[in-house]
Amino acid sequence: xxxxxxxxxxxxxAGAALAVPAIAFTTIFAVLRFANFxxxxxxxxxxxxxxxxxxxxxxxxxxxxxxxxxxxxxxxxIVDEAALKGLxxxxxxxxxxxxxxxxxxxxxxxxxxxxxxxxxxxxxGYDLPVFRDWHIGAxxxxxxxxxxxxxxxxxxxxxxxxxxxxxxxxxxxAVADNPGLAALKGIDAARVxxxxxxxxxxxxxxxxxxxxxxxxxxxxxxxxxxLSVFAAAVVGGLGSIPGAVAGAFVVGLxxxxxxxxxxxxxxxxxxFAAILxxxxxxxxxxxxxxxx
Amino acid sequence: xxxxxxxMASFAAITALMAxxxxxxxxxxxxxxxxxAGSAAVGAYAAALLGVKLGVAWPLAWLAAxxxxxxxxxxxxxxxxxxxxxxxxxxxxGFAEVMQLAASNEVWLTGGTGGIPGVPAPWRGxxxxxxxxxxxxxxxxxxxxxxALLLARLGAAPFGRVLRAIREDDTVAAVAGKRVLRFxxxxxxxxxxxxxxxxxxxxxxxGFVAPDSFSALLTLTVVLALCAGGPGGxxxxxxxxxxxxxxxxxxxxxxxxxxxxxAVQAAALRQGMIALALILILHLRPAGILPERPRAIPKELR
Amino acid sequence: MKIGLTRRRALLAGLAxxxxxxxxAEAAQSIPIGTLTxxxxxxxxxxxxxxxxxxxxxDEINAAGGVLGRRLALTSEDSETNPDAGVKAAHKxxxxxxxxxxxxxxASAVTTAVAPVCWQSKTMLFTVSGADSITLLPHHGYIxxxxxxxxxxAVSVADFMAARGIKSFYxxxxxxPFATSVYQQMGAELATKGGKALGDTIYDxxxxxxxxxxxxxxxxxxxxxxxxxxxxxxxxLLRNIYQAGFSGPRFTPGYAxxxxxxxxxxxxxxxGLISYAPSPDPGSPGYKRxxxxxxxxxxxxxxQIYDHVSLxxxxxxxxxxxxxxxxxxxxxxxxxxxxxxxxxxxxxxxxIAAGHTINYSGASGPCKFNAIGDILSSKFRFDLVRxxxxxxxxxx
Numbered sequence: 008x009x010x011x012x013x014x015x016x017x018x019x020x021a022g023a024a025l026a027v028p029a030i031a032f033t034t035i036f037a038v039l040r041f042a043n044f045x046x047x048x049x050x051x052x053x054x055x056x057x058x059x060x061x062x063x064x065x066x067x068x069x070x071x072x073x074x075x076x077x078x079x080x081x082x083x084x085i086v087d088e089a090a091l092k093g094l095x096x097x098x099x100x101x102x103x104x105x106x107x108x109x110x111x112x113x114x115x116x117x118x119x120x121x122x123x124x125x126x127x128x129x130x131x132g133y134d135l136p137v138f139r140d141w142h143i144g145a146x147x148x149x150x151x152x153x154x155x156x157x158x159x160x161x162x163x164x165x166x167x168x169x170x171x172x173x174x175x176x177x178x179x180x181a182v183a184d185n186p187g188l189a190a191l192k193g194i195d196a197a198r199v200x201x202x203x204x205x206x207x208x209x210x211x212x213x214x215x216x217x218x219x220x221x222x223x224x225x226x227x228x229x230x231x232x233x234l235s236v237f238a239a240a241v242v243g244g245l246g247s248i249p250g251a252v253a254g255a256f257v258v259g260l261x262x263x264x265x266x267x268x269x270x271x272x273x274x275x276x277x278x279f280a281a282i283l284x285x286x287x288x289x290x291x292x293x294x295x296x297x298x299x
Numbered sequence: 300x301x302x303x304x305x306x307m308a309s310f311a312a313i314t315a316l317m318a319x320x321x322x323x324x325x326x327x328x329x330x331x332x333x334x335x336a337g338s339a340a341v342g343a344y345a346a347a348l349l350g351v352k353l354g355v356a357w358p359l360a361w362l363a364a365x366x367x368x369x370x371x372x373x374x375x376x377x378x379x380x381x382x383x384x385x386x387x388x389x390x391x392x393g394f395a396e397v398m399q400l401a402a403s404n405e406v407w408l409t410g411g412t413g414g415i416p417g418v419p420a421p422w423r424g425x426x427x428x429x430x431x432x433x434x435x436x437x438x439x440x441x442x443x444x445x446x447a448l449l450l451a452r453l454g455a456a457p458f459g460r461v462l463r464a465i466r467e468d469d470t471v472a473a474v475a476g477k478r479v480l481r482f483x484x485x486x487x488x489x490x491x492x493x494x495x496x497x498x499x500x501x502x503x504x505x506g507f508v509a510p511d512s513f514s515a516l517l518t519l520t521v522v523l524a525l526c527a528g529g530p531g532g533x534x535x536x537x538x539x540x541x542x543x544x545x546x547x548x549x550x551x552x553x554x555x556x557x558x559x560x561x562a563v564q565a566a567a568l569r570q571g572m573i574a575l576a577l578i579l580i581l582h583l584r585p586a587g588i589l590p591e592r593p594r595a596i597p598k599e600l601r
Numbered sequence: 602m603k604i605g606l607t608r609r610r611a612l613l614a615g616l617a618x619x620x621x622x623x624x625x626a627e628a629a630q631s632i633p634i635g636t637l638t639x640x641x642x643x644x645x646x647x648x649x650x651x652x653x654x655x656x657x658x659x660d661e662i663n664a665a666g667g668v669l670g671r672r673l674a675l676t677s678e679d680s681e682t683n684p685d686a687g688v689k690a691a692h693k694x695x696x697x698x699x700x701x702x703x704x705x706x707x708a709s710a711v712t713t714a715v716a717p718v719c720w721q722s723k724t725m726l727f728t729v730s731g732a733d734s735i736t737l738l739p740h741h742g743y744i745x746x747x748x749x750x751x752x753x754x755a756v757s758v759a760d761f762m763a764a765r766g767i768k769s770f771y772x773x774x775x776x777x778p779f780a781t782s783v784y785q786q787m788g789a790e791l792a793t794k795g796g797k798a799l800g801d802t803i804y805d806x807x808x809x810x811x812x813x814x815x816x817x818x819x820x821x822x823x824x825x826x827x828x829x830x831x832x833x834x835x836x837x838l839l840r841n842i843y844q845a846g847f848s849g850p851r852f853t854p855g856y857a858x859x860x861x862x863x864x865x866x867x868x869x870x871x872x873g874l875i876s877y878a879p880s881p882d883p884g885s886p887g888y889k890r891x892x893x894x895x896x897x898x899x900x901x902x903x904x905q906i907y908d909h910v911s912l913x914x915x916x917x918x919x920x921x922x923x924x925x926x927x928x929x930x931x932x933x934x935x936x937x938x939x940x941x942x943x944x945x946x947x948x949x950x951x952x953i954a955a956g957h958t959i960n961y962s963g964a965s966g967p968c969k970f971n972a973i974g975d976i977l978s979s980k981f982r983f984d985l986v987r988x989x990x991x992x993x994x995x996x997x
Contacts, residue, residue, distance in 0.1 A: 017812050042385040090578045097585060103384025105331050109522055110581050112333075116519065117574035120641075123567040128645035130836055132865035140844045147816070149844045222809050223836035223865050225646065231807050234396055237389045245385055266813040272404045272776055272805045279393035283378060286390065290381050303696035310689060400805065403776050413732050413778030414684070414710045428721070505688050506717050509710035512685045514642075551693055555676060562652035566640035566679040 009145045014263045016146055022239075022259025023156035024221075026252045027214035028232065029239035030163065031207040033251040037183040038203035041095060041104035042245070045086055045111040046211040046236065047229035048118025053079025053212015054219040054228050055122055061133050068135040068220070072158065072213055079212015080205040086114045087204045100187075115230070122226040130223035133216075155217045162213055163252065166206070170248075179203055183246070235262070238278035242285045244295025253293055257281055305432045307544055309504050312439035313497045315540025318524040319446050319533070320493030326530030326591070327459060328486035329466030331384045334375065334391030335494050335521050337398035340513040342368040342495025343502040344402060344409060350419040350503075357421050361499045368495020369488040376487030380480055395518060402510035414509025418502045439500055443537065446493055451533045453489075462486055463531075494521075520547070523577045529587025538589055546576055631674040632667075632923040634659070634913060635700035636906065637690055637715065642682030643806070644707045646832040646859065650895055651705045651729075651906045652677045657894040658910040658946060665947040668914045669923055674698075680706060684714035691718045701917065701925045702727060704909035707902065709735060709778045719743050725928045727909035729856075729902045732778035736973040742929055744974045745912070747905040747965050749879050749981075751779040752786055757981045758827075758852065758877055759790035761997065767791075767825045767850070771818040772801035773811070773838060774829035783829055799823050806834040815841040828853040832862045843870045850875055855984070860897040860991065868989040878904075879966050880982030880996050887911075887944040887964035898991055899964065908963035911946035915961055918953045935961045936969045 028050055035043040056078020061071035091114070094107040140147040170176040182189045182199045190196060215229055222228070239258045243250025258278045265277040285293060317335060324332045342364035349355040349363055379390050402409045409415065422434050453459050461482055465472045469479045502508040520543055528539025550572050554565040580587075636655045638648035659675040667673060676698045678690035687706065694700045695718065702725035706712040709732035716735065719726040720743040728735065729748045736746055749757075762770065770791070774780040780803050788798030799821040802814050815838065818826055828838055828851055835857040842851060855878025863871050878901040881888050891899040891907050899907075913928050915935040920927030935949065940958035943949040952959050961968055969977045984991040 013816065014813065017810075021810060036385070042388065090582075093582055094585075103331065105384055105388070106581050106585065108331075108385065108388060109526065110578050112519055112522075113574040113577040113581075116516075117571050117578070120567040120571040120574070123641065123645070124564050124571070127563055128640075128649055129861045130646060130832055130859075130865045132836075132867070135867070137840060137843060137867040137870050139846050142846075147845065149812075151844075218809055221837065221840060223833065223862065225833060227643075227645070227833075231809055234393060238393065241386055241389045263813060270404065270803070271814050272803050273400060274805055274808060276397045276400055279390075279397050282390055282393055286382060286386060287378060290383075290386070292386075300696060303692050306692045306696070307689070310685075404803070406781070411778060411780075412710060412776055413734055414713055416713050416734070416738060501685065505684065505714050507684060507714045509684050509714065511643075511683050511708065511710045512714075514683060516681070516683070517685070548689065548693065551678065551690070561649065562636075562638075562656070562677040562679075563640045563645075563649035565677075566648075566681075569679065570641055 010267060011264075013146055014267055015260065016148060018260035018263035019256065020149070020152040020156050020259075021263060022256035023159045024214070024217055025232070025235055025239050025259050026255035027159045027162055027217065028211050028236045029243070029251040029255045030166065030248055031211035031214065032236060033240045033243065033246055033248055034203055034207040034210070036240070037246040037248070038179055039095060039200050040186075041091075041098070041111075042108045043087075043091070043111045043207075044108060044233070044237070045083070045114040045118060046207065047233040048086070048115040049079040049083045049208040049211035050215030050218070050229035050232070051122050051226060052082040052118055052215075053208070054215035054224050055126055056212060057216040058131055058133060058219065058224055061135075062131075068133050069158070072216055075212040075216035076209035077212075079215065080209035082118060083204045083208020083211070084201060086111075086118070087201070090114055115233075119226045119230060126226070128225055130225050132223055133220060135220060151220060155220060158213075158217060162210060166210065166248070169206070175199070175202055234275060235278050238282050241282050242292055244292025247292070247294035250292055250294030257285070257293075302429050302432060305429065305436050307548055308436040309432065309439050311541045311544035312436065312443050313501050313504070314521060314524050314544055315443050315537045316439075316446060316497035316500065317494050317521040318528065318536035318539050319443070319450055320490040320497065321521055321525050322490070322530055322533070322536045323450060323453075323493065324487050324490035326525065326532075326536075327454060327462045327466065328483060328490070329384075330376070330380070330483060330487060331388040332391045332487070332490070333388045333518050333522070334394035336513040336515065336517040337391075337395035338368045338372055338491040338494040339498035339501070339517065340395075340398045340402055340510070341371050342498030343508045343512070344415075345495070346499035347415045347418045347502045347508040348408070351415055351417055357419055357503065361496060364499035365492040365496040368498065369492035372491025373484050373488035376484040380483040380487070392515070395513065395515065399510050399513050402513065409510070412510055414507055416507050418506050418508060420503035420506060423506070435504060439504075442496070442500070443540075447533045447537055454533065458482070519577070523573070523580070525587075526577065527580045527584070527587060529589040529591060531591025532589055535587045535589040535591075539587070547573060631672040632917070633674045633676065633698045633700045634910065635694035635698060635703045636675065636677045636705045637680050637687060637694065637703050638677070638705040638906070639682040639707050639711070640679035643831070643833075644680070644682040646862070647707055647856070647900070647902050648679070650900065650903045651707075654891055654894050654903045654907050655704060655910050658907055662914050662946050662950065665950065668917050668950065669921065671923060673914065676700065680708070680711045682708050682711065684710045687711040687715045688718055691715045695719070695722050695724050700724065701923065702909070702913040702928055704913065705902070705906040706730060713738065716740055716744060723929070724925045725913065725932070727906075727913070729905045733782065734778065736975045740974070742974065745909075745932055745970055746974050747879075747908055747968070747976050748901070749978045750975055751783045753978060754854070754877070755783045755786035756790050757997075759787045759794070759796075761877070761981075761983055762825060762852070763791060763794035763796060768796045769799050769823050770796075770825040770827050770852070771799045771821050771823040772827040772829060773814055773818055774801060774803050775806040775831055775834050776803050777829070780829060784827075787827065804834070806831060809837065811838050811841050812845070815845050815847075819845050819847050823849070825850045825852055828857065830854075830857040832857055832859050836862055836866060839866060839870045839874065848873065852877070854878070855901045855982075858986070858991075859900040863986055863989065863991060871986045871989060874986040875994070876984050876986075876991070877981050878984075879976070879978045880980050881944075881962060881964060881966045883993065883996060885944055885962070885964065887962070890945055891964045901965065904964035908965050908968055911949065911963055912961065912968055914946045915949045915953065915959065918950050933970055935959055936967065
């Protein structure tokens with residue numbers, strides 16, 4: 008019983024950590040209509056950007072998260088402008104945008120190697136104290152994991168406020184909902200695309216650095232969580248931000264709960280099972296509107 | 300030098316065979332399959348286990364490898380064929396990951412991360428050195444050509460025409476009375492069979508199979524081969540297999556020529572070059588070097 | 602027609618030359634040798650410093666006049682921690698560079714895949730892979746392994762634990778060919794001394810949190826937790842163990858607790874961590890030399906590749922032939938117990954040139970091998986991390 012409760016606590020915290028990059032992935036999909044797999048690379052570069060600010064400039068880890076946002080956002084915009092935008096233009100409406108998706112997989116490999124070239128493979132750590140778990144009854148909770156979840160929550164709230172209450176956010180939603188209509192209204196879709204890409208890259212970078220807090224930093228950081236992140240976004244429904252959050256909790260909880268019944272070595276397989284179950288019931292995910 | 304080129308010819312054949320399989324699934328059928336590494340693993344392990352544990356002769360083991368890969372492909376397709384491209388890409392990526400996990404953890408069957416050594420290959424034991432390598436390369440390319448000819452006929456046959464029609468618009472195809480799901484599953488299974496056969500060839504060539512071989516990088520290499528060569532036609536996949544092998548090998552020599560960087564930086568540059576090549580090809584030759592010829596609307600749908 | 606042919610040939614030659622000519626021209630005078638370490642992929646934490654150490658040894662040997670009057674020419678390839686990539690790279694090293702030896706293969710799958718390529722072409726393979734199955738392959742003497750096999754490790758670690766009064770342990774192991782065997786052998790050895798193995802969990806090393814696995818381990822109330830890990834997953838496990846409030850001893854192989862990893866983690870997390878590695882005598886000059894090359898305490902694999910390159914050079918000098926065969930035939934002769942004791946390649950080459958037999962003992966310890974190429978290591982060093990610094994506890 009306690010084991011189950013503990014798995015739920017762990018799963019919720021793991022889900023919160025997954026949610027940030029999953030939102031990044033789904034935001035790009037919502038606005039630009041393609042799966043940008045390079046979010047894994049944005050997470051890695053963001054984590055390194057924050058690390059430079061934290062360890063080289065001596066800025067405390069939490070404010071240094073801004074460095075991660077800037078690095079991740081910049082990486083996202085550069086990759087999009089240089090490698091993906093041209094391919095996106097060739098996609099006919101209604102068609103799945105596979106060429107930019109493939110290019111983004113290649114971009115992930117490229118970014119991983121940019122990090123490797125600049126920083127090497129040696130594991131790096133943030134200048135951040137570590138805490139013992141708090142014990143609440145029989146349950147253990149990590150203060151750092153709680154703080155990470157709180158930071159994730161702040162970032163998500165900021166995104167919701169941005170989308171709901173700013174002009175740029177509203178135009179972004181308009182483009183996401185109906186690109187044709189938005190174009191008629193004279194909205195500059197390219198500019199909106201850039202803002203969305205930057206915002207998503209910033210979130211991915213933030214998510215990457217939060218992962219780095221609990222692990223150690225190396226060029227494969229983003230790659231390690233990639234499959235769970237994509238699983239979360241797909242479960243929730245590509246293009247739906249609330250869906251990505253829900254999906255992240257489904258995958259996070261699923262992976263932790265599964266360790267109670269299956270060999271922990273198969274945790275990743277649980278994400279995949281979650282996708283199959285959800286998609287066989289709802290082919291466009293939990294919150295997805297667009298069907299096949 | 301010659302020995303090296305002959306070896307790489309075998310590796311190119313394996314990549315080409317996988318690219319042909321992907322061509323059937325993706326080029327003709329329009330299904331974004333990023334789970335190739337999983338199908339290759341099924342084929343490689345099937346051939347290795349049958350050969351090593353049961354002593355099955357290689358032609359039978361390879362046939363079984365293709366059939367098992369087809370079976371797993373059919374199941375995967377049956378579960379996912381209704382999904383749109385982006386969803387399918389992620390689900391199939393997950394399939395490959397699960398296959399790799401299973402190969403790593405089902406130690407009783409697969410030997411775990413240590414893999415299975417001593418996988419038999421045709422003429423191993425009777426031929427040695429260059430003679431063996433050359434015979435293997437010839438056999439591999441022979442299989443590739445046979446597969447390519449079959450695929451070319453399939454592409455021109457009603458089956459291929461319907462598949463193209465589904466790729467362009469499955470609603471229209473469905474309205475025209477085609478059982479879309481059945482066509483998709485068949486194409487997926489047949490393509491997976493070729494990928495599985497290629498996996499079996501790889502296991503035989505190296506005499507070894509291990510989970511680490513079936514990473515996402517393998518899938519990316521084959522996607523690069525198909526995109527470079529030209530999806531939809533048959534000869535593009537063949538050309539792509541050769542080009543990608545040549546490119547990945549050529550980058551070694553390019554990396555050797557850079558004395559100013561450390562070994563890890565040279566390795567980073569090398570992988571970076573391969574990634575960059577894929578991005579450039581997608582931009583410069585979106586339809587590949589040998590693009591699919593446009594065809595008339597199939598009469599079945601008129 | 603004739604002109605056309607010549608032109609085409611000239612064009613071909615022109616294309617081929619820039620790529621291959623330097624290798625060919627150099628091959629005439631120098632002795633090609635290769636490394637095949639994981640520079641990318643899961644083993645990426647290890648390959649770069651291994652390649653760096655190999656290059657430093659080659660430079661030292663060349664600066665001192667080379668081997669048999671010829672320079673060594675080093676080519677470093679990337680195994681990508683992937684058997685397929687390793688095999689392709691090995692073919693390139695053997696068929697294009699014509700290396701006399703391939704040094705530093707890591708990951709048992711890579712080594713097992715590369716091994717047949719080596720023995721079929723009669724090229725020496727020096728490896729750091731730990732799986733027991735590797736030296737059991739039919740390699741005809743072409744494999745030398747400097748990493749002690751799992752049995753040697755398990756027994757040595759269990760004895761150390763027993764000597765410290767540890768009665769029980771739990772094992773958390775990354776999926777590897779020796780995950781289960783090390784646990785079982787340790788448990789069996791400890792049982793003979795009145796101790797007990799409480800259980801083991803095998804985890805997926807590519808995950809980013811092992812809280813659940815750690816909670817399971819801590820719940821068995823072990824006196825010690827054994828972490829059969831690699832560097833990236835060890836970083837996470839140590840954090841999770843600290844968070845879970847376990848402050849007993851944690852034990853891990855030296856290749857997991859690399860100095861760079863220890864430096865990257867907060868001090869409380871690594872405090873009390875004990876690592877073990879095959880070892881030379883305290884103050885061994887070879888070990889100090891690797892420390893100088895890397896600028897940190899050497900990780901075991903870097904120490905071992907120092908010995909790979911040195912052994913290859915010494916064996917060629919001993920056999921008076923710059924061939925793989927000479928290495929194959931003499932790699933055991935340069936560890937002659939009655940010979941002059943040497944700890945680095947340059948000193949050894951001088952001694953051989955002076956007509957002495959030598960007893961090479963390098964950066965990773967005495968380099969004596971049995972018939973199947975396994976190291977007959979008698980000693981392990983145990984290091985304790987205190988305040989972010991590793992200090993030698995004992996060599997036993």
